[in-house]
Amino acid sequence: MTIKLKTNVKCGACLAAVTPELDQIENASWEVDISHPDRVLTVYGNCSVENVKKALEKAGYKGETM
16 A cells, blocks of 8 residues: 655655654655655555554644645
């Protein structure tokens, strides 16, 4: 399963802030394309969109379904 979310993760410091939370999602790997205008977060694995959004929000960021 692949989840793609539009985010407000804009830079390396933002990535550092979300990494601990996103790394806690079990059975998933992720990447953020900060060069894309929508700052796309792609999550690969067996997890729910809700869990990914909660992890982002816990780090102080937002994710919208594309």
